[in-house]
Amino acid sequence: MTKLTLGPIAYHWSAEARSDFYARIADEAPVDEVYLGEVICSKRAPFHEAELPATIERLERAGKRVILSTLAEVMLKRERKATEDLAEIDAPEIEINNAAGLFARGRRPHRIGPFMNAYNEATIGWMAAQGATHVCLPSEMPAPAIAVAARAARELGLGVEVQVFGRVSLAVSARCYHARAHGRTKDNCQFVCEEDPDGMPLRSRDEQPILRVNGIQTQSESYLDLLPETPQLVADSVTHLRLMPQRVDMVAVAQVFRDAVDGRLSMGEADARLAALSGDARLSNGFYHGAAGYRRIAMAAPS
Amino acid sequence: MSIHADVNTRPPGPGRTAAARLACVLIQPFLSRVVRRTAARHPSLFARLGPHQTTDFLIDPVELPFALHLRPDPEALVFRAVPRDAAPHTGAVIRGRFLLLLELVDSEQDGDAAFFSRDLEVSGDTEAVVRLRNALDDIDGSLAEETAAMFGAPGRAMLARLRRAYLNDTKGQECI
Amino acid sequence: MMSLAELICPAGTPAALRVAVDAGADAVYCGFQDATNARNFPGLNFTPDELAASVVYAHAHGTKVLLALNTYPPAGKLDLWRHAADTGARLGVDAFIVADMGVADYIAHTHPQVRLHLSVQAAASSPEAIRYYCESFGVKRVVLPRILTIPEIRQIRKEIPCEIETFIFGNHGLMVEGRCSLTNYLTGQSTNMDGVCSPASDVEYVRDADGSMSSQLAGFTIDRFGPDEKAGYPTICKGRYTAPHRPEGYYAFEEPVSLNLSRLLPELIEAGVHAFKIEGRQRSKSYVRGVVRAFRAAVDDIKAGRKANIADLLALTEGQKQTQGAFETKKWR
Numbered sequence: 113m114t115k116l117t118l119g120p121i122a123y124h125w126s127a128e129a130r131s132d133f134y135a136r137i138a139d140e141a142p143v144d145e146v147y148l149g150e151v152i153c154s155k156r157a158p159f160h161e162a163e164l165p166a167t168i169e170r171l172e173r174a175g176k177r178v179i180l181s182t183l184a185e186v187m188l189k190r191e192r193k194a195t196e197d198l199a200e201i202d203a204p205e206i207e208i209n210n211a212a213g214l215f216a217r218g219r220r221p222h223r224i225g226p227f228m229n230a231y232n233e234a235t236i237g238w239m240a241a242q243g244a245t246h247v248c249l250p251s252e253m254p255a256p257a258i259a260v261a262a263r264a265a266r267e268l269g270l271g272v273e274v275q276v277f278g279r280v281s282l283a284v285s286a287r288c289y290h291a292r293a294h295g296r297t298k299d300n301c302q303f304v305c306e307e308d309p310d311g312m313p314l315r316s317r318d319e320q321p322i323l324r325v326n327g328i329q330t331q332s333e334s335y336l337d338l339l340p341e342t343p344q345l346v347a348d349s350v351t352h353l354r355l356m357p358q359r360v361d362m363v364a365v366a367q368v369f370r371d372a373v374d375g376r377l378s379m380g381e382a383d384a385r386l387a388a389l390s391g392d393a394r395l396s397n398g399f400y401h402g403a404a405g406y407r408r409i410a411m412a413a414p415s
Numbered sequence: 416m417s418i419h420a421d422v423n424t425r426p427p428g429p430g431r432t433a434a435a436r437l438a439c440v441l442i443q444p445f446l447s448r449v450v451r452r453t454a455a456r457h458p459s460l461f462a463r464l465g466p467h468q469t470t471d472f473l474i475d476p477v478e479l480p481f482a483l484h485l486r487p488d489p490e491a492l493v494f495r496a497v498p499r500d501a502a503p504h505t506g507a508v509i510r511g512r513f514l515l516l517l518e519l520v521d522s523e524q525d526g527d528a529a530f531f532s533r534d535l536e537v538s539g540d541t542e543a544v545v546r547l548r549n550a551l552d553d554i555d556g557s558l559a560e561e562t563a564a565m566f567g568a569p570g571r572a573m574l575a576r577l578r579r580a581y582l583n584d585t586k587g588q589e590c591i
Numbered sequence: 592m593m594s595l596a597e598l599i600c601p602a603g604t605p606a607a608l609r610v611a612v613d614a615g616a617d618a619v620y621c622g623f624q625d626a627t628n629a630r631n632f633p634g635l636n637f638t639p640d641e642l643a644a645s646v647v648y649a650h651a652h653g654t655k656v657l658l659a660l661n662t663y664p665p666a667g668k669l670d671l672w673r674h675a676a677d678t679g680a681r682l683g684v685d686a687f688i689v690a691d692m693g694v695a696d697y698i699a700h701t702h703p704q705v706r707l708h709l710s711v712q713a714a715a716s717s718p719e720a721i722r723y724y725c726e727s728f729g730v731k732r733v734v735l736p737r738i739l740t741i742p743e744i745r746q747i748r749k750e751i752p753c754e755i756e757t758f759i760f761g762n763h764g765l766m767v768e769g770r771c772s773l774t775n776y777l778t779g780q781s782t783n784m785d786g787v788c789s790p791a792s793d794v795e796y797v798r799d800a801d802g803s804m805s806s807q808l809a810g811f812t813i814d815r816f817g818p819d820e821k822a823g824y825p826t827i828c829k830g831r832y833t834a835p836h837r838p839e840g841y842y843a844f845e846e847p848v849s850l851n852l853s854r855l856l857p858e859l860i861e862a863g864v865h866a867f868k869i870e871g872r873q874r875s876k877s878y879v880r881g882v883v884r885a886f887r888a889a890v891d892d893i894k895a896g897r898k899a900n901i902a903d904l905l906a907l908t909e910g911q912k913q914t915q916g917a918f919e920t921k922k923w924r
Contacts, residue, residue, distance in 0.1 A: 234693025
């Protein structure tokens with residue numbers, strides 16, 4: 113059965129907001145697996161590390177499988193140390209987002225995160241031989257490549273995951289763009305990114321909403337929505353569908369996906385509900401269809 | 416004020432238009448020879464142009480009385496002088512001072528740098544311009560020298576004079 | 592390992608390659624006319640025949656040729672990359688510059704006699720990440736991301752078994768290379784999979800009545816320059832945007848600016864950097880000639896114990912502004 117997962121929170125939500133969020137996810141959301149941990153900015157990690165054991169326990173008690181994600185960018189001493197420490201953990205599972213993590217983990221089992229650029233069957237084959245048990249494909253991959261990669265990964269016994277909801281990570285940098293917007297540097301950021309729990313919007317010179325800034329990360333303005341594409345993804349051997357936490361009712365979002373995937377809700381009705389839940393955010397699926405990522409392409413033959 | 420803005424805001428008078436037409440007629444045999452010879456000597460140029468062999472380019476040397484229409488189609492080469500007010504609608508326009516354009520063709524100057532400094536203006540199909548630039552950049556030696564040499568000693572002397580005039584002119588500009 | 596201070600120079604065309612060789616490049620880097628390299632730009636790069644002749648020319652002058660295979664093949668299209676590697680090996684290139692693990696693994700097994708360099712597109716920015724590639728694929732050199740300070744480079748040098756190459760001049764990439772889908776988000780063409788960044792086919796410059804110019808990418812106006820304002824590349828990361836706190840519009844990521852580390856050369860050599868990369872395969876022969884000559888003279892001066900006299904390269908820089916970026920201070924971050 114296709115599993116629904118909840119990706120790691122990309123933003124600097126307060127410890128309290130995170131606790132409340134995961135309590136509700138544990139109690140109400142029909143997701144099977146939850147990724148925890150700070151992936152974007154190592155400076156934020158101390159704010160919620162203390163809560164982590166309780167959150168893991170809470171989610172596991174509710175029957176969710178928990179996976180800890182490592183940082184996408186590893187450069188500073190504290191980032192190297194954090195990656196090394198996570199790589200030592202045997203349970204829960206870990207998802208690696210940087211080659212430094214692969215080095216530390218060696219051949220012990222691990223998941224491959226979306227920042228690892230597992231674009232093709234040769235790379236996935238290499239990773240599987242090094243102990244990878246599961247791979248999350250890059251969000252910009254088009255359908256034909258997803259199909260080939262997913263089939264190859266399944267043949268090697270790997271789980272295959274694709275992001276199907278939420279803002280897409282478009283870039284990461286060594287520079288903090290939240291700090292820059294406020295005339296500060298990364299070392300002196302005063303955690304101004306906390307003010308934007310769904311990212312800081314950027315508009316182009318001609319006033320079109322275009323991107324979101326989240327610390328060192330640049331995200332899509334639109335929410336990715338591959339709900340109409342899920343039957344094809346499942347047919348192409350994708351085993352896990354990832355929902356990225358946004359500032360919307362994520363329990364309801366998960367419910368819509370679960371019901372649609374299980375055939376309890378028509379695609380048309382499910383997609384309309386998802387659009388309503390997403391509020392002002394526009395929905396997009398261009399990457400999947402080989403078009404500009406921000407575009408919304410109608411499925412040729414809805415199934 | 417930059418020189419291209421100056422040229423573009425000056426309305427063409429009737430006398431100027433007639434002079435431009437005459438200049439076009441006079442220079443045409445020269446242009447035809449240049450382009451035929453270049454095409455014959457540097458056939459690899461067309462491969463780099465790819466689908467833009469059939470694109471029409473308007474090369475606009477701002478201080479000359481006319482512009483140049485280029486269609487680098489090996490089957491039917493076009494390189495002709497056209498009065499600005501009668502210039503055809505083209506896929507791409509490249510605008511700058513004549514000797515800057517000449518130096519770009521010869522890789523004496525860097526196109527990106529001239530673009531950054533706003534001395535070079537590009538509009539229309541950007542890919543066509545990039546392909547033309549890369550095609551010309553892959554030519555060894557100097558197209559200007561080759562062209563001047565076609566006309567013997569007088570040709571070379573004229574090129575040298577043009578270059579001196581350009582140098583003096585750009586120096587003068589910096590003082591303004 | 593002693594620093595050799597090799598100069599690694601860009602070649603977008605065979606003519607540019609000859610110019611770089613003649614100007615004193617220790618090595619040139621180049622790519623084929625397809626998605627296998629990250630400068631897959633219209634009218635640029637080499638056919639196999641052109642590469643064959645270029646390798647002969649370079650080797651006759653004692654210059655190495657490095658072939659960039661530094662993009663990420665999407666599943667189902669690997670053959671293009673494998674074929675490019677086979678062709679490069681047959682033509683006698685001195686090293687492959689790679690990013691994708693599958694491509695690295697293929698070359699390590701199929702062409703073990705050819706050196707592997709780890710592209711900046713692999714974004715290996717820690718000793719552990721670099722060691723992963725060295726131990727897995729026998730990588731001999733890493734091209735470091737442009738985000739590290741000199742003390743950080745010095746520290747990495749102590750902890751890795753391979754040579755270090757850093758950028759010293761040219762386009763100043765802001766985003767972690769190999770992790771950027773900005774172009775694909777607006778245009779449908781991918782930097783990682785197709786080798787393009789702000790493809791010319793999606794760029795349009797629009798001249799406004801007052802003499803100002805708008806840079807448009809796929810219909811989005813990503814910058815507008817006043818009549819006398821210096822311009823930059825039409826890339827998303829160099830555009831101006833508005834944010835709730837910045838209604839006036841600002842360079843959200845970076846200003847149009849070029850990296851120029853000429854003044855830091857002695858320190859970088861002392862830190863143990865083996866090779867210095869000049870960016871700009873998309874630039875003209877004029878740029879290649881000017882920059883390679885200037886850095887050749889500077890490196891020779893430093894090696895001979897003289898004070899380097901760096902020619903002024905400002906005119907060739909983007910926005911006609913230069914920076915030492917992260918190399919000088921971590922305040923840049």
